[in-house]
Amino acid sequence: DTAVSQTPKYLVTQMGNDKSIKCEQNLGHDTMYWYKQDSKKFLKIMFSYNNKELIINETVPNRFSPKSPDKAHLNLHINSLELGDSAVYFCASRAGDLYNTEAFFGQGTRLTVV
Amino acid sequence: QQQVKQSPQSLIVQKGGISIINCAYENTAFDYFPWYQQFPGKGPALLIAIRPDVSEKKEGRFTISFNKSAKQFSLHIMDSQPGDSATYFCAAMKTSYDKVIFGPGTSLSVIP
Numbered sequence: 001d002t003a004v005s006q007t008p009k010y011l012v013t014q015m016g017n018d019k020s021i022k023c024e025q026n027l028g029h030d031t032m033y034w035y036k037q038d039s040k041k042f043l044k045i046m047f048s049y050n051n052k053e054l055i056i057n058e059t060v061p062n063r064f065s066p067k068s069p070d071k072a073h074l075n076l077h078i079n080s081l082e083l084g085d086s087a088v089y090f091c092a093s094r095a096g097d098l099y100n101t102e103a104f105f106g107q108g109t110r111l112t113v114v
Numbered sequence: 115q116q117q118v119k120q121s122p123q124s125l126i127v128q129k130g131g132i133s134i135i136n137c138a139y140e141n142t143a144f145d146y147f148p149w150y151q152q153f154p155g156k157g158p159a160l161l162i163a164i165r166p167d168v169s170e171k172k173e174g175r176f177t178i179s180f181n182k183s184a185k186q187f188s189l190h191i192m193d194s195q196p197g198d199s200a201t202y203f204c205a206a207m208k209t210s211y212d213k214v215i216f217g218p219g220t221s222l223s224v225i226p
Binding site for chain 1: 146201
């Protein structure tokens with residue numbers, strides 16, 4: 001039973017297109033994140049949501065728009081895709097209190113922009 | 115500005131040896147230091163974590179050593195096995211701010 005699931009796993013698209021990545025967690029967590037992992041495997045936080053509210057936006061271009069319809073889902077929509085957006089995008093969740101600090105990651109979505 | 119530094123970038127260890135990965139941080143407000151393990155094609159998964167009020171934490175073959183005054187911490191993997199081959203990320207977090215900041219990662223290869 002997958003805790004944090006992302007779809008699709010792979011996404012190949014042309015420059016200029018708009019695409020979405022979906023994320024769902026069944027852990028009952030309050031906090032969800034999007035991370036970007038570049039070709040050198042560097043992991044950088046993009047967004048953090050707590051109970052559907054945006055908490056952290058790490059100066060990500062406004063072509064990236066997260067949407068949280070409920071606290072179990074955090075989707076990522078990307079407009080006008082650029083070559084530099086190619087990366088692996090990870091969704092993660094955690095309980096959101098000060099003591100349950102473990103973040104659970106999805107398996108990632110490998111986005112390739114051609 | 116890299117808030118969490120990690121070395122080495124890559125590491126090759128023989129089976130049965132000790133793997134050591136070192137990290138350093140800048141922000142003294144960090145209060146939680148996890149290590150994540152990532153296998154190819156998978157998301158990172160929590161391996162072990164420590165808070166700054168203890169100097170060492172051990173779980174099985176994995177030990178974190180923490181030096182608060184030097185703002186450094188390290189992961190030791192005893193009796194390294196080929197199945198330990200993965201990328202390891204140290205991280206730091208200020209739990210009240212809720213942002214996990216990752217180091218750049220260490221690619222570990224354990225050879226038979």
